[in-house]
Amino acid sequence: MPRDTLTADQIVRAAIELLDEEGLDGLNMRSLGKRLGSAPTAIYWHIKTKDELVRLAGDAIWEEVELPDLDGTDWRTAATAMATGMHAMLTRHPWLGQAFGSHLLYGPAKSRYDDHTLAIHEKAGFAGADADQAAASLFIFVLGSALGPAAELSLTRRLSKDGGDVERLMADTMAQAAEVARRFPRLRERLDTVAAADYAAAPDNSFEFGLQAILDGLEARLAAGANNR
Structure with missing residues (x-):
């Protein structure tokens, strides 16, 4: 998308979608440009920095409330x-x-x-x-x-x-955390009524x-x- 047809609002909306999918670490101008079908340089024509883009995206979603x-x-x-x-x-x-x-x-x-x-x-x-x-x-x-x-x-x-293996790692971690928690009476009592993972x-x-x-x-x-x- 050429820079003269790309708008700041389009960039912000695409950035929100990318942030929702990838988080802060996943936001970069190359990925955003690919999503928009535009060169990263066209984005910089409208929004100068990643920090500014996060600020604009972060403000736009307050309109949802x-x-x-x-x-x-x-x-x-x-x-x-x-x-x-x-x-x-x-x-x-x-x-x-x-x-x-x-x-x-x-x-x-x-x-x-x-x-x-x-x-x-x-x-x-x-x-x-x-x-x-x-x-x-x-x-x-x-x-x-x-x-x-x-x-x-x-x-x-x-x-x-x-x-x-994220699921296995999380399960193993919760099991280890539950073993530590069993040293304490109130946590042990709770563990007797719920699964370790919960x-x-x-x-x-x-x-x-x-x-x-x-x-x-x-x-x-x-x-x-x-x-x-």
Whole structure:
């Protein structure tokens, strides 16, 4: 694709697809150019560096998070929808969680999300720094919840590239980890009820449980503040 017909949006969309398939390590201008049917030099005409490309791709996917109508729902339902939407987006694009630790990320789509999150907490009754703290607490929780699957996917890709039997290696590792865990009473008790391969897995609905626990805490803070007035 000649550079005069290639657009920055096409490049970013193709980069997102490549990142979803190969992760951060798999993104390079040669592979991207092949996907686009274009020479790598045509990409540089629009986007100068790989870091800039990751930033643009990382911002674009925030558009996938739907913003609830604050006039048509209560703050807690809206906060749940925003957090759930962010978690789903991070699960679809696990490389973004990793990119937070290796790239400078910003852009209008991320700012759009942040602004709406602040609006939700202001509607709830938080003001100033309290609204910032409430929004940040939810953001950190959701990001942390999505890092586990992202790390597992990254590890699986790396082990696959090393040419080993990934399933066997993972099974052997879990078995060894379970043997170590059996030295500790509470872990041993859990291992007596689950398979060794599953002992390190998070319980079902852990994300939902944690999200509701945080919202319960925020709601309690609001109620305590109202009672003190």
